[in-house]
Amino acid sequence: MRDVQRLWQVDTLPYTRQAVRSKQDQKALEVLVERTIRVDVDGVLRYATPLLRLEDGTQFNIDQRSIHPTLKRTEKHLQSKPEVAEIHNKQINQLVEAGFVKKIPEEEAKESKESWYIPHHVVEHNGKHRLVFNCSYEYEGKSLNRHLLPDPKSFDQLGDLIKATKQSQDGAASVSQTSHLTADDVEKTEGILYRQIQKDCFPEEFKLAKAGKSLPSNSRLLQFDVVYEDRCDLLRLGGRLRKANPLEQQTKHPIILDPNHYITRLVIKSYDHQLHHPGPERVLAEIRRRFWIIRGREAIRRHQRECVECRKWRAKPVVPKMSDLPVSRLQLFKPAFYSTGVDCFGPMTVSIGRRSEKRWGSYF
Numbered sequence: 424m425r426d427v428q429r430l431w432q433v434d435t436l437p438y439t440r441q442a443v444r445s446k447q448d449q450k451a452l453e454v455l456v457e458r459t460i461r462v463d464v465d466g467v468l469r470y471a472t473p474l475l476r477l478e479d480g481t482q483f484n485i486d487q488r489s490i491h492p493t494l495k496r497t498e499k500h501l502q503s504k505p506e507v508a509e510i511h512n513k514q515i516n517q518l519v520e521a522g523f524v525k526k527i528p529e530e531e532a533k534e535s536k537e538s539w540y541i542p543h544h545v546v547e548h549n550g551k552h553r554l555v556f557n558c559s560y561e562y563e564g565k566s567l568n569r570h571l572l573p574d575p576k577s578f579d580q581l582g583d584l585i586k587a588t589k590q591s592q593d594g595a596a597s598v599s600q601t602s603h604l605t606a607d608d609v610e611k612t613e614g615i616l617y618r619q620i621q622k623d624c625f626p627e628e629f630k631l632a633k634a635g636k637s638l639p640s641n642s643r644l645l646q647f648d649v650v651y652e653d654r655c656d657l658l659r660l661g662g663r664l665r666k667a668n669p670l671e672q673q674t675k676h677p678i679i680l681d682p683n684h685y686i687t688r689l690v691i692k693s694y695d696h697q698l699h700h701p702g703p704e705r706v707l708a709e710i711r712r713r714f715w716i717i718r719g720r721e722a723i724r725r726h727q728r729e730c731v732e733c734r735k736w737r738a739k740p741v742v743p744k745m746s747d748l749p750v751s752r753l754q755l756f757k758p759a760f761y762s763t764g765v766d767c768f769g770p771m772t773v774s775i776g777r778r779s780e781k782r783w784g785s786y787f
């Protein structure tokens with residue numbers, strides 16, 4: 424019985440899983456939150472993140488002369504294989520063009536307190552070529568990989584994101600005290616995230632509505648009769664339910680969200696999960712008590728098509744196509760038992776007196 428219960432649990436029940444952040448993950452997040460900046464790369468605003476260094480005071484310095492032999496070897500190898508050299512150069516140029524790699528003037532290199540060498544080479548896999556950088560390269564017992572924090576896990580649960588946002592709001596000092604959030608904390612932090620969605624997806628509208636001005640005539644929010652709410656600094660749906668007194672204020676005027684923002688996707692995911700993966704209409708109805716996701720039904724369907732649990736629940740059993748009957752079963756016009764088959768079953772436990780024994784059965 425216990426095994427059957429276990430089978431149900433592991434096989435079909437949507438079990439809850441709580442992501443636990445390791446100390447290293449938390450540290451890495453702090454560094455990212457504190458020191459990520461926006462930079463202009465050829466007119467495109469990009470995020471520049473710091474290296475996730477362990478704060479152990481290690482300085483990276485490499486003697487240029489010491490890497491000459493390695494560079495010579497690489498050069499020789501590339502000379503002997505011009506087609507690899509071409510790929511190598513092309514990939515390096517792509518990195519330069521994208522702004523990930525930059526040639527620095529010699530003075531800057533001399534003045535710099537730190538320098539390091541990352542060996543790289545071209546590898547081929549399934550006909551595709553890739554430039555690989557070896558960050559485990561060791562010099563005088565140091566290597567980048569050993570002195571960098573691993574990438575923090577990206578958030579795939581809304582709850583984790585809320586917690587991490589709260590932590591970054593409070594600053595690193597109180598990280599350990601905020602493992603339990605009060606309802607008030609959650610509401611405030613959620614507000615920050617939803618505002619982020621609105622500012623990312625409808626920046627113009629947000630500014631205008633906040634200033635009490637009307638939206639431009641080509642705005643995609645025009646049809647929603649947007650109202651700006653002072654108290655929580657969010658855009659809400661105006662709608663026609665103002666006189667529906669029994670309804671809660673947040674249901675009458677749900678928060679407007681863009682369906683493609685990743686935080687909106689986490690909202691949908693968390694509702695789907697909490698409701699144990701019901702049909703899209705049910706998820707939509709529940710979400711609409713608080714949010715108005717633009718083209719929400721479509722967004723929920725899109726999520727559920729990807730959601731593993733939803734797919735498990737909705738999967739249809741497949742009846743395998745039966746193969747042709749074997750010749751032995753097709754002995755037409757022959758006497759009975761001309762050909763027979765045998766099968767057996769068991770064991771079953773039978774009681775004999777006060778002991779029990781195993782018994783097998785076979786049939787022809």
Ligand SMILES: [Zn+2]
Pocket residue numbers: 695696700727730731732733734
């Ligand atoms: Zn689902």
